[in-house]
Amino acid sequence: MTAVGLVADIGGTNARFALAGPELPGVRAADSFVCMRTLKCTDHAGFVDAAQAYLASIKIDARPRAAVIAIAGPADRNAIDPTNHMWSDAVEDVRHALGLDMFILLNDWEAVAHAVPILPAHVFARVGESRPPAGTPRHRVLAVTGPGTGLGAATLVISNDGTETAPVVIATEAGHAGFSPRTDRQREIMRFLRHEHDRVSLERILSGPGLVNLYRAMSALSGVDMPDLKPADITRLARAGETLACDTIDEFMAIFGSYCGDLALMTGARTGVLIGGGILPPLLETLRAGRFRDSFEDKGRFEDYMREIPTQVIMAEEPGLAGAAVVLGRLLSR
Numbered sequence: 001m002t003a004v005g006l007v008a009d010i011g012g013t014n015a016r017f018a019l020a021g022p023e024l025p026g027v028r029a030a031d032s033f034v035c036m037r038t039l040k041c042t043d044h045a046g047f048v049d050a051a052q053a054y055l056a057s058i059k060i061d062a063r064p065r066a067a068v069i070a071i072a073g074p075a076d077r078n079a080i081d082p083t084n085h086m087w088s089d090a091v092e093d094v095r096h097a098l099g100l101d102m103f104i105l106l107n108d109w110e111a112v113a114h115a116v117p118i119l120p121a122h123v124f125a126r127v128g129e130s131r132p133p134a135g136t137p138r139h140r141v142l143a144v145t146g147p148g149t150g151l152g153a154a155t156l157v158i159s160n161d162g163t164e165t166a167p168v169v170i171a172t173e174a175g176h177a178g179f180s181p182r183t184d185r186q187r188e189i190m191r192f193l194r195h196e197h198d199r200v201s202l203e204r205i206l207s208g209p210g211l212v213n214l215y216r217a218m219s220a221l222s223g224v225d226m227p228d229l230k231p232a233d234i235t236r237l238a239r240a241g242e243t244l245a246c247d248t249i250d251e252f253m254a255i256f257g258s259y260c261g262d263l264a265l266m267t268g269a270r271t272g273v274l275i276g277g278g279i280l281p282p283l284l285e286t287l288r289a290g291r292f293r294d295s296f297e298d299k300g301r302f303e304d305y306m307r308e309i310p311t312q313v314i315m316a317e318e319p320g321l322a323g324a325a326v327v328l329g330r331l332l333s334r
């Protein structure tokens with residue numbers, strides 16, 4: 001049996017690698033991993049190049065023969081081709097180049113969902129109050145989502161019927177659903193963005209590049225000339241109290257809350273909506289203080305229904321790699 005495996009979480013900006021496997025020193029739980037490194041996607045011509053660079057950078061006796069790779073995009077195309085970055089390594093080429101006997105490709109939010117049942121309770125930070133549900137559901141259904149370079153999401157179903165069946169995880173492309181403005185301001189933002197994108201998907205707003213789009217839209221609507229900013233500049237300016245950046249973050253939280261509510265309605269995720277990704281966990285207090293939860297619950301006749309659904313931020317380090325390690329553990333024990 002192969003005891004060491006490669007796990008990776010490949011986003012539009014960051015390629016995160018680690019080693020996992022039950023017999024690896026330092027690996028103490030199903031979701032733990034060691035030798036984690038983050039590489040920039042733009043520094044490498046493709047996945048194989050990045051993986052080779054990673055393996056060369058760590059001390060390892062024998063090369064891993066198994067791998068679980070999570071990518072930000074659909075994982076059924078037999079290629080490592082994240083939606084927001086120009087890699088397109090064919091799975092067969094990856095297996096051959098890295099000498100892998102066992103290989104699983106999955107969506108990055110699918111990976112996060114696999115970690116959820118195993119992560120310790122203290123890493124889930126509540127956002128807003130929820131009312132205890134009236135009954136006990138037959139299945140616990142959760143949605144996991146969050147903005148990074150893109151906006152990804154998956155659904156997790158845990159059976160509540162006393163059987164020991166493994167959780168079921170379904171990857172989605174919910175971030176590519178259409179933006180549905182709720183207020184006059186949001187309708188103006190939509191009109192602004194429609195000059196650039198005939199169809200404004202949620203990801204055009206709820207992501208790092210989306211935050212820049214939103215700031216540009218808010219600047220234009222206020223008649224202000226905006227400098228060329230990166231997403232991190234906007235959160236930094238908001239922390240410093242700059243009005244337009246504060247308004248942009250406020251609107252981002254409101255739109256994100258509305259989207260999370262829609263996600264819960266559409267996936268039946270009444271057990272909870274869990275939030276991760278690169279942008280929001282560091283903004284936990286802003287998320288708690290702003291319009292996120294009100295917008296989440298603002299669903300007309302379904303407000304009562306929404307009030308029973310908890311919303312939490314996953315504060316764990318690299319939950320995508322943790323989930324890939326969980327899937328790797330199952331692969332190695334087959």
Ligand SMILES: Nc1ncnc2c1ncn2[C@@H]1O[C@H](COP(=O)(O)OP(=O)(O)OP(=O)(O)O)[C@@H](O)[C@H]1O
Binds near residue numbers: 014230
């Ligand atoms: N402090 C910050 N404030 C706002 N945005 C930030 C901050 N730091 C990084 N970002 C943005 O977050 C995005 C990267 O997020 P993340 O680390 O989740 O990357 P990723 O895993 O490559 O993304 P994805 O999986 O969505 O493709 C980039 O658009 C980056 O500009």
